Amino acid sequence: MISDTPEITRITPAMETTQELLESHPLDRFLRGDRMPHIWCPGCGAGNVMAAYINAIKNLEIELNRHVVVSGIGCTGRIAGYINLDSYHTTHGRAIPFATGMKVANPDLIVTVISGDGDLFAIGGNHFLHAARRNVNLLVICVNNYIYGMTGGQLAPTTPLDNITTTSPFGNYEHPFNLPYLAMASGAAYVARWTTIHLRRLTKSIEKATMKPGFSFIEVLSPCPTGYGKLNKKGDALDVARFFQEKSVIKHGSNPFDAGVREGKEIILGEFINRDDRPSFLEYQRRMEERVVGKNANK
Amino acid sequence: MTTQTLSGEFFMAGNAAAAEGAIAAGCRFFGGYPITPSTELAERMSRRLPQIGGVFIQMEDEIASMAAILGASWAGKKSMTATSGPGISLMMENIGLGVITETPCVIVNVQRGGPSTGLPTLVGQQDVMQARWGSHGDYEIIALAPGSVQECFDVVIKAFNFAEQYRTPVIVLMDECTSHMWEKVVIPPPEEIERINRKTPDGPPPEGEDFYPYRCTDGTMIPPMPKAGDGYRMHITGLTHDEKGYPKINAATQDKLVRRLCDKIRKNADDIVITEDYMLDDAEIVIVAFGTVSRSAKSAVRIARKKGLKVGLLKLVTIWPFAEKKIKELAERVKLFVVAEINYGQIVNEVERCVAGKAEVRLSSKLGGELHHPEEILSAIPEVVV
Ligand code: SF4
Numbered sequence: 001m002i003s004d005t006p007e008i009t010r011i012t013p014a015m016e017t018t019q020e021l022l023e024s025h026p027l028d029r030f031l032r033g034d035r036m037p038h039i040w041c042p043g044c045g046a047g048n049v050m051a052a053y054i055n056a057i058k059n060l061e062i063e064l065n066r067h068v069v070v071s072g073i074g075c076t077g078r079i080a081g082y083i084n085l086d087s088y089h090t091t092h093g094r095a096i097p098f099a100t101g102m103k104v105a106n107p108d109l110i111v112t113v114i115s116g117d118g119d120l121f122a123i124g125g126n127h128f129l130h131a132a133r134r135n136v137n138l139l140v141i142c143v144n145n146y147i148y149g150m151t152g153g154q155l156a157p158t159t160p161l162d163n164i165t166t167t168s169p170f171g172n173y174e175h176p177f178n179l180p181y182l183a184m185a186s187g188a189a190y191v192a193r194w195t196t197i198h199l200r201r202l203t204k205s206i207e208k209a210t211m212k213p214g215f216s217f218i219e220v221l222s223p224c225p226t227g228y229g230k231l232n233k234k235g236d237a238l239d240v241a242r243f244f245q246e247k248s249v250i251k252h253g254s255n256p257f258d259a260g261v262r263e264g265k266e267i268i269l270g271e272f273i274n275r276d277d278r279p280s281f282l283e284y285q286r287r288m289e290e291r292v293v294g295k296n297a298n299k
Numbered sequence: 300m301t302t303q304t305l306s307g308e309f310f311m312a313g314n315a316a317a318a319e320g321a322i323a324a325g326c327r328f329f330g331g332y333p334i335t336p337s338t339e340l341a342e343r344m345s346r347r348l349p350q351i352g353g354v355f356i357q358m359e360d361e362i363a364s365m366a367a368i369l370g371a372s373w374a375g376k377k378s379m380t381a382t383s384g385p386g387i388s389l390m391m392e393n394i395g396l397g398v399i400t401e402t403p404c405v406i407v408n409v410q411r412g413g414p415s416t417g418l419p420t421l422v423g424q425q426d427v428m429q430a431r432w433g434s435h436g437d438y439e440i441i442a443l444a445p446g447s448v449q450e451c452f453d454v455v456i457k458a459f460n461f462a463e464q465y466r467t468p469v470i471v472l473m474d475e476c477t478s479h480m481w482e483k484v485v486i487p488p489p490e491e492i493e494r495i496n497r498k499t500p501d502g503p504p505p506e507g508e509d510f511y512p513y514r515c516t517d518g519t520m521i522p523p524m525p526k527a528g529d530g531y532r533m534h535i536t537g538l539t540h541d542e543k544g545y546p547k548i549n550a551a552t553q554d555k556l557v558r559r560l561c562d563k564i565r566k567n568a569d570d571i572v573i574t575e576d577y578m579l580d581d582a583e584i585v586i587v588a589f590g591t592v593s594r595s596a597k598s599a600v601r602i603a604r605k606k607g608l609k610v611g612l613l614k615l616v617t618i619w620p621f622a623e624k625k626i627k628e629l630a631e632r633v634k635l636f637v638v639a640e641i642n643y644g645q646i647v648n649e650v651e652r653c654v655a656g657k658a659e660v661r662l663s664s665k666l667g668g669e670l671h672h673p674e675e676i677l678s679a680i681p682e683v684v685v
Contacts, residue, residue, distance in 0.1 A: 032534070034509075035545060065530040070370070081534050081546065086527040088373065089536035089546075091396050094366040097330075097358060101367030102527060104354050105328050105374035109528050127366075130359040285354075292349045 010061045030054040030064075032084050039078055043229075043237025045196035045222025049143050050079045052199050052220075053114065056206035057085075068111045070099040072119035075149040075224075079114045093124030096131045099138055107137070107282055110210060117144040117158040121177055125157070132186035135214040136281040141206065142179060142217070145224035146261075153227035160263045164231045179219045180256035180272050189214030189280070191256065191273035195221040195244040198269065205271065214280035221267065304351065306488040313451040313477035314339035314381075316484045317407055318347060320455030321379050323492050326405070327353035328378035330367035332360055332386060335419040336475040337409035340381040361386040365393035368404045372397075373535065375526035377459055381407035384417060387426060388433070394468050395434035396537045398560060401466035401513075401524070403497055405458045410474040410590075412641075412667025422475040423667035424590055424641040430470045431619050437557050439564035441571055442470040442619040444589040448482035454616065460495040461571060465563055466521050472618055474641070476591035476670060498523040503530040513556075514542040520563035564620055573616040574625050578604065582611030584680055585629055586663075587650055588639045589615040591670055596639050598673035608682055618646070626653035637679045639663040639671050 031054070040046050057067055064085060071080040073092035080087035090098045095113045103111040113120075120128055120142050131138060147165055148154040154167040158179065162171040183191045190212045194202040202220060209216035223229060223240035234240055244267070252270040259268040279287075304323055311319070318340050321329075329344040331337075341357070348355040354376070358364040361382050368378035382390060387408045397404055410426050412418030426433075430442040441461050445454040455471055462469040500523040504510050512533040515522040522542075525531040538546035539553045564571065575593075578600055579585065588596035593614040603610035613629065615622055626649075629636075636658055638647040647662040654660050663679040665671055677683045 065528055065532070068527050081536065084532055086532060087534045088370075088527075089534070089538065090366065090369075091392055091537055094362060094393060094396075097363035097366035098370040100356070100358075100363075101328070101330055101370030101372075101378070102374045103370075104356055105371035105376040105378070106526075106528060109374065126359055127363055130363070289349050293352075 008062055011063055012061055027051070027054055027058065030058065030084055032082055035082055038082055040075060041226040043223060043225040044075065045145060045220070045224070046076050046079060046143055048196040048199060049076070049114070049141065049202070049220050049222065050082060052202040053079075053112070053141065053206055054083065055203045056210065059203070060207055060210060062110065066108060066110050068102065068109050070095045070102070070111060070113050072115040072124060073150070074116040074119045076114065076116035076143040077119060093119055093122070094127065095119070096124060096127040096138070096140065100131055100136050103137055104281065104285070111138050112210070113138060113140045115142065116149070117142055117146070117179075118148045118156045121179065122157045129186045132183055132188040132215045132217065134281045135187055135189055135278050137214060139206070139209045139216040139218070142219050143222045144179065144219050145222045145228055147224055147228040149224045149227045153231055158261070160261055162263060163228075166231070176261065178256065178260040180217070180259050183217040184256045184273050187215070187278060188217045188273060189275055189278060190216035192217075192271045193219040193221070193259065193269050195248060195267070195269065196223060197241045197244045198248070212274070213283065214278065221261070304489050306486045309484045309486060310481060311448065311484055312339060312479055312481050313445070313448045313473060314409070314479070315343050316448045316451040317381070317455045317471065317473065318343040319484070319486060320452040321405065321459065322347055322351065322353075323452070323486065323489065324377065324456040324459035325494050325496070326377045326379045326459060327351070328368065328371035328376040329353070329355050329380065330358050330364045330371065330378070331380045332358055332364050332382065334361070334383045334386045336411055336478050337381045337383040337386070337407065339478070340407060340409070361389035362393065365390040365397075365406070369393060369397050369400070369402045372402045372404045373527050377403070377463070379405040379407065381409065383409045384411045384413055384419065385415065387429065391433040395436060395438070397468035398434065398438045398440065399537055400535050401522070401560070402468065403462035403466055403524075404468050405455065405462055405471060406468055407455070407471045407473055409478040410472060418668050420475070421668040422591065422641060422670060424472070424474055424592065425645070425667060427472060427618055427640070427642070428645045430472055437561065439561045440470060440619050441465065441467060441564060441617070442472050443573070443616055444472040444618050445477055445616075446590050446593040446614065448477060448480055449484050450616075451477055452484050452486065456492060457573070460493065463495045463497045464521070465567065466497060466524060467564065472590065474590045500525050500531070503532070509543065511542045512544045513540065520559050520566070568620040568623070571617055571620055572622050572625070574622050575614040575616060577612035577614065579611035579613060579629070581609055583609040583633055584611070584635045584637065585633050586610065586612045586637045586639055586676060587615065587646065588612065589618060589646070592639050592641060595671045595673050596676055599676040602673055603677060603680070603683065606683065608680070610680070615646070621649050621653070623653050626650055630654040630657040634658050635680065636660045637663055637676060639676045641665045641667055641670070
């Protein structure tokens with residue numbers, strides 16, 4: 001998402017001294033300690049995804065001031081507030097257009113949207129489609145827990161058929177979205193899916209997607225023991241982790257069409273799409289500017 | 300980078316003049332969605348911005364447009380959108396986000412007749428109360444109304460300056476008549492145009508020290524605004540927040556925040572409120588009008604004066620905050636206010652509130668679709684036999 005624009009300088013941080021390591025956690029400087037404790041329930045997956053994200057930006061060694069996190073509303077939406085970077089907690093569903101404005105106004109920034117499935121795909125669904133269509137240079141990470149957590153467990157556009165939510169008490173009778181398929185069809189340059197037990201792979205995926213020119217999308221299947229778990233008798237976070245472990249199969253490059261989430265069926269993970277044949281928004285915009293102001297114009 | 304800003308005399312429509320005003324004010328980001336009768340403004344920005352190093356993006360709807368200009372403003376660009384009718388309704392939620400996060404930006408609403416799809420191609424002034432109260436919650440907003448093509452240029456510059464100075468979204472209440480009317484516009488050379496830029500902090504505090512993005516130490520109630528990427532590592536949220544920008548869900552933080560958000564506008568009303576007097580000195584009857592209607596009102600004053608009636612015009616350029624002081628002063632000495640507006644009575648209620656029974660207040664109302672004829676305004680004056 002950034003290689004279309006300004007140069008990246010890698011910064012290798014100084015090694016922590018033993019003293020520092022004893023007194024603090026190596027990721028402390030990425031978090032706003034004064035905002036802890038966080039609001040998440042025990043066993044919630046949002047924190048795992050946050051950890052994967054900050055590990056990824058640590059590994060990328062790009063100047064931290066260039067990273068911006070934008071989120072919408074919901075349990076996952078709170079991630080922005082805990083990360084010690086420039087962070088924006090916007091309105092419900094509108095993180096992507098806010099981030100789009102920010103990124104195209106200043107391509108130096110490396111903008112990541114982290115939000116939930118309801119935020120990104122119900123109220124914000126249209127923005128997702130268009131950001132992917134434009135191939136705008138953003139990474140969108142969706143923490144998908146199949147439910148609205150913050151408001152207490154209502155039906156989401158990702159809730160599997162027949163599942164119980166507080167607004168589908170007799171079982172969900174709506175088809176859910178297959179998010180990787182949607183992202184692919186809309187034109188995303190990079191599409192992957194992981195779960196909260198695949199943290200190393202998720203971290204690598206975030207690193208890769210951050211460097212990808214164009215629109216990248218990563219779905220992370222994540223437990224919500226309080227909402228989804230309780231209503232659907234999925235047990236605690238550990239039971240969900242076991243479930244993810246048993247049911248997941250990694251099939252890189254497989255067709256997202258086959259990756260729909262169905263109750264009791266295998267869960268297909270991996271890197272589905274990684275394409276370079278569609279120039280990004282910023283790339284096309286640069287070409288247009290060259291035509292308008294001549295080849296020598298500097299941005 | 301080319302800096303092709305125009306100067307000289309031009310013949311153009313209001314939408315074009317508003318676009319040029321934005322460019323002259325330093326606007327370098329436009330996010331918008333086509334909607335009649337504002338579309339030509341977006342079209343002109345799509346042509347002009349790439350020529351001068353700015354960014355134009357056509358968003359997927361007005362909700363996205365409003366979100367995008369907020370993001371662009373935090374990226375350090377002066378940003379604008381333009382819309383109309385249903386589009387301004389869709390923008391309301393993120394206008395609220397702009398208010399609470401104190402994000403400078405300009406929203407042009409080329410008013411057409413409503414409600415709903417209403418009269419897409421015809422004039423209205425029915426969004427004045429919406430401009431004031433359209434987003435939920437308690438807040439103050441700045442709204443300005445140009446009455447000619449020249450004023451579309453001038454007022455949009457003012458709007459940017461207020462937005463930057465007071466760190467707030469500013470709404471420009473144009474209307475279909477001014478947007479499509481062609482007139483002469485004089486664009487001064489760039490160095491003669493007053494441009495205000497937002498205050499910025501002196502630099503991020505040293506490692507280990509906290510930064511307070513919403514702390515104001517100079518008594519202005521307007522904290523300096525860093526941009527993303529400058530190293531401040533700030534958290535900006537639409538939740539009620541403290542000076543550090545952190546969410547605090549309690550009554551005390553809410554009280555402090557909302558009071559400051561409102562007071563930074565209320566207490567500067569004298570600076571923000573712009574009105575124009577026409578033959579008011581000896582007037583016994585005052586026509587209050589804004590936007591294109593102020594031109595019919597001016598003719599009405601001339602006709603009345605010929606009949607020997609002491610009629611004057613108070614033209615509101617700033618609609619919000621309301622010209623309270625001015626109306627109160629006039630109410631002490633005049634006997635009748637006639638409020639001419641293309642709606643079923645919106646600003647008339649504000650006038651009544653300020654007049655507080657000290658004079659008579661009458662409404663001259665058109666419901667949208669056409670301007671008042673001067674005679675229609677005059678017919679609200681009992682002494683006039685038209
Ligand atoms: S309700 Fe669910 S998603 Fe929200 S914090 Fe609790 S576990 Fe996480």
